Amino acid sequence: MKRNVSVTVxxxxxxxxxxxxxxxxxxxQIYYQGQLTDALGAPLDTIVSMTFAIYIDSxxxxxxxxxxxxxxxxxxxxxxxxxxxxxxxIDETAFTDDWRWLGITIGSDPEIRxxxxxxxxxxxxxxxxxxxxxxGVISGxxxxxxxxxxxxxATIGPGHTNTGTYSFVAGQTNTVDNWxxxxxxGSSNAASQMYSTVSGGGTNTASGEYSAIGGGALxxxxxxxxxxxxGxxxxxxxxxxxxxGGASNSVDSAYATVAGGAENRAxxxxxxxxxGSSNFAGGWRSTVAGGAFNATGATQATVGGGQSNFAGGxxATVGGGYVDSAKASGTTVSGGNFNTAEDAYSTVSGGxxxxxxxxxSTVSGGxxxxxxxxxxxxxxxxxxxxxxxYSAVGGGQGNKANGDGSVICGGSNSVNDxxxxxxxxxxxxxxxxxxxxxxVFGSHVLVNNPYRVILFTGGLSGRVGINRDDHDSGGVxxxxxxxxxxxxxxxxxxxxxxxWQNGSSRSFKEAFQPLDAQELLAKISKLPVEAWRYRGTQxxxxxxxxxxxxxxFDVGTVENGRRDDKYLSPGxxxxxxxxxxxxxxxxxxxxxxxxxxxxxxxxxxxxxxxKLEQSK
Numbered sequence: 001m002k003r004n005v006s007v008t009v010x011x012x013x014x015x016x017x018x019x020x021x022x023x024x025x026x027x028x029q030i031y032y033q034g035q036l037t038d039a040l041g042a043p044l045d046t047i048v049s050m051t052f053a054i055y056i057d058s059x060x061x062x063x064x065x066x067x068x069x070x071x072x073x074x075x076x077x078x079x080x081x082x083x084x085x086x087x088x089x090i091d092e093t094a095f096t097d098d099w100r101w102l103g104i105t106i107g108s109d110p111e112i113r114x115x116x117x118x119x120x121x122x123x124x125x126x127x128x129x130x131x132x133x134x135x136g137v138i139s140g141x142x143x144x145x146x147x148x149x150x151x152x153x154a155t156i157g158p159g160h161t162n163t164g165t166y167s168f169v170a171g172q173t174n175t176v177d178n179w180x181x182x183x184x185x186g187s188s189n190a191a192s193q194m195y196s197t198v199s200g201g202g203t204n205t206a207s208g209e210y211s212a213i214g215g216g217a218l219x220x221x222x223x224x225x226x227x228x229x230x231g232x233x234x235x236x237x238x239x240x241x242x243x244x245g246g247a248s249n250s251v252d253s254a255y256a257t258v259a260g261g262a263e264n265r266a267x268x269x270x271x272x273x274x275x276g277s278s279n280f281a282g283g284w285r286s287t288v289a290g291g292a293f294n295a296t297g298a299t300q301a302t303v304g305g306g307q308s309n310f311a312g313g314x315x316a317t318v319g320g321g322y323v324d325s326a327k328a329s330g331t332t333v334s335g336g337n338f339n340t341a342e343d344a345y346s347t348v349s350g351g352x353x354x355x356x357x358x359x360x361s362t363v364s365g366g367x368x369x370x371x372x373x374x375x376x377x378x379x380x381x382x383x384x385x386x387x388x389x390y391s392a393v394g395g396g397q398g399n400k401a402n403g404d405g406s407v408i409c410g411g412s413n414s415v416n417d418x419x420x421x422x423x424x425x426x427x428x429x430x431x432x433x434x435x436x437x438x439x440v441f442g443s444h445v446l447v448n449n450p451y452r453v454i455l456f457t458g459g460l461s462g463r464v465g466i467n468r469d470d471h472d473s474g475g476v477x478x479x480x481x482x483x484x485x486x487x488x489x490x491x492x493x494x495x496x497x498x499x500w501q502n503g504s505s506r507s508f509k510e511a512f513q514p515l516d517a518q519e520l521l522a523k524i525s526k527l528p529v530e531a532w533r534y535r536g537t538q539x540x541x542x543x544x545x546x547x548x549x550x551x552x553f554d555v556g557t558v559e560n561g562r563r564d565d566k567y568l569s570p571g572x573x574x575x576x577x578x579x580x581x582x583x584x585x586x587x588x589x590x591x592x593x594x595x596x597x598x599x600x601x602x603x604x605x606x607x608x609x610x611k612l613e614q615s616k
Contacts, residue, residue, distance in 0.1 A: 028092070029085035035078045036106070043078025051105040052084055054094055058101050058115050065094045157185075167191075171200070181206075186215070196221070201230070208239070216245070223254070231260070241266075246275070256281070261290070268296070276305070286311070291320070301326070306335070313344070324348070331356075336365070346371070351380070361386070369393070373404070381410075391416075396425070403433065418450070502571055517583035523552045524580045543573065 032052075036044050049071045053064035068088035073080050084090065094100065101115035155162045159173035160183075167176040171185040181191035186200040196206035201215035211221035216230035226236035231245040241251035246260040256266035261275040271281035276290035286296035291305035301311035306320035316326035321335035331341035336350035346356035351365035361371035366380040376386035381395040391401035394409040401408045405420035414429040416422070419436040423429050429440045432448035440447050442456035456462030465476035467488040479496065483489025490503025528548055533540045550556050550565040555572040557564045 028089045029083045030090065031081070032084050033079070033081045034104075036075045036080060037078055044075050045077065046075045048073050048075060049107050050080075050082065052082075053103040053105075053111075054090075054118070055101045055103060055115060057099075058117065064103070065100070066090050164191075174198070189213075193224075204228075208236075211236070219243075223251075226251070234258070249273070264288075268299075271296070279303075283311075283314075294318070298329075309333070316341075321350070339363070354378070358386075358389075366395075376401070384408075388419075399423075403431075403436075406431070418447075500570075502569075504571070515579050517579070517586070520576070520579050521583050524576065527552055544568075549573070549576075 036046075036048070038044060049069060050073050051067065051069040053067040055064050066088065068084070068086075070082055070087055073082060100118045102118055103111050103115050105111045153162055153164060153167045154169070156170040157172045157174075160169045160171075161175040161177065162169045163177040164181045165179045167178070167181045169176045169183045171183060171189070172187050174183040174186065174188065175190040175192070176183050177190075177192055178194045178196065180195040181193065182197045183189045183191050184197070184199040186198070186202050186204070188203045189198040189201060189205070191198050191206045193207055193209045193211065195210045196208065197212040198204045198206050199212070199214050201213070201219070202217045204213045204216065204219045206213050206221045208222050208224040208226050210225045211223065212227045213219050213221050214227075214229045216228070216232050216234070218233045219228040219231060220235040221228050222235060222237050223239040223241045225239055226241040227243070228234045228236055229242075229244045231243065231247050231249070233248040234243040234246060234250070236243055236251045238252055238254045238256065240255045241253070242257040243249050243251055244257075244259040246258070246264070247262040249258040249261065249264045250266075251258055252265065252267040253269045253271065255270040256268065256272065258264045258266050258273045259275055261273065261279070262277040264273040264276065264279045266273050266281045268281055268283045268286050270285045271283065272287045273279050273281050274287070274289040276288070276294070277292045279288040279291065279293070280295040281288045283296045283298040283301045285299060286301045288294045288296055288303045289305055291303065291307055291309070293308045294303040294306065295310050296303055297310065297312040298314045298316060300314065301316045302318070303309050303311050304317070304319040306318070306324065307322050309318040309321060309324045311318045311326045313326055313328040313331050315329060316331045317333070318324045318326050319332075319334040321333065321339065322337045324333040324336060324339045326333045326341045328342060328344045328346065330345040331343070332347045333339045333341050334347075334349045336348065336354065337352045339348040339351065339354045340356070341348050342355065342357040343359045343361065346358060346361045347363070348354045348356050349362075349364045351363065351367055351369065353368045354363040354366060355370045355372075356363045357370065357372045358376050359374045361373065361375065362377045363369045363371050364377070364379045366378065366384065367382045369378040369381065369384045371378045371386045373386055373388045373391050375390040376388065377392040378384045378386050379392070379394045381393065381399070382397040384393040384396070384398070385400045385402070386393050387400070387402045388406050389404040391403065391406045392408070393399045393401050394407070396408070396410040396412045396414075398413040399408040399411065400415045402415065402417045403419045403421060406416040406418060407422040408414050408416050409422070409424045411423065411425040411429070412427050414423045414426060416431045417433040417435075418431040418438050421431045421435060421438045423431060424439070424441045426441050426445065427443045429442060429445040430447070431438050431440055432446070434449065435447045435452060436450040438447050438450060438452040438454075440452075440454045442454070442462065445454050445457050447454050455464060462479065463476040464480045466480075466482045468476065468481060468484050470476060478493035480494040482492045484491050486508055490505075490508045492500070492502050495501055527544055529542065529544050531540060531542045532545075546556075546568045547565045549568055549572070550563050553572070553576055554563065556567065556569065
């Protein structure tokens, strides 16, 4: 049966391809409608099988790129409709060239000639990849869910100026005008040098090569390879400079950084301002970590924070505080208010209005303290001065250590002018300039001679305890008291009247031995007792020497396995003398008894003689 086929291909495919592009894949079917008649042109009413094929040329001499057979196609009044691709999906590669032709075979009839040329509507199938597109405008949102490659520069948004090569601009009224430069969004931004970038924000300018601005407003990256992360009104003037954010910050030197804050400035090469406000890092590799109105003025100087602090010496440090200054090399002010470290390697740890003006001097804290001597130290307190070399004031109030190596540990209003002399504490004590190597302690004590130790004053009854533990008894009972047991002096002391009292209780003693009185007297009689004086003095005494006394009586301490014969105990001398006196007293009593007996015998003899004479 002869059939005639007329074909109409509608534009529905193009509409389906473009409209859902942002939310779904492009349809892979083509709507096809035709008319089927008999040989006389009468419309048919039937059901047929149809085979469709797409060829790459009009002769059908080459293999088809797609084919499918649809059975049971209903023809009514000569009209039929099918969806090409409903049996075998049409791959997008079927339309990679300029032209394609459709062949139709009905049942077992030969394929209809000529082939039908496919034009615009089927080629809308290729909108999924837009190969070869040279123009056009996309209105509305676009959702790209796969890779996108753009060769050349790209401009997205209104009012832009894009005169760069391989450049990119998005947002509105932005400008890119150099090779590889980018403005990612925002408004009124400009990337004017090679590979410069503004990510977004407003009125930002990246004018250095490879410079970058992350966002914010009114920022400028002027130096090559410089970066502004964001903020407002920040400017990197130098190469490799960085501003992390904040407001009105500036970096003037290469490799310098301002991390954030407001109105900070990093001017020294490789300097850093961590944050805060109105800080200035002016030295090479110097750092201001934060705070406000702080400044560094020398190489590798550091201010950790606080307000209005200044690190002006090389490697100088101010940790924090208020109006502190580290002015010389290696100086340190840890904190406090109005403190100053003026000479090299000097330190003020804290406090108020303290000054370390001596080389390697230290003021640990306090108020209005000054360490002006080389290596001098004031530990704390108020109104102290350590002016001597290596002098020290430990604390208190109003003390002055003026002599080299002089020390005042505490107390108040004391003055130490002696060399290497010390005032442990007290009040208003004085060591004069001639009293080197001396020590005083008490109240209003004055010493003007070297090598003196004076405790308390004449008006105060001081007490000195040596090697004692008085936490139970409540303190020392005598002007000088030694120990409290057999191991440390048995509590010997100086009495109120000034005499030395040895510990002599039987409870302190052991290993008692009787003495041979005759032998003792014999040794005493042989013991040299002479008048003498101590060498180098005019001080004269009478007594034995220790070597003779120890050899004769075997007394004293044992040192290195032998008796110490260089010293004598007054108690031993008194004991020997007392034992000798006791023996002499006994002998005297014996002699007196004998004398009484002889006297009685003489009286008896006289009586008898008188009686004889009377009897004559």
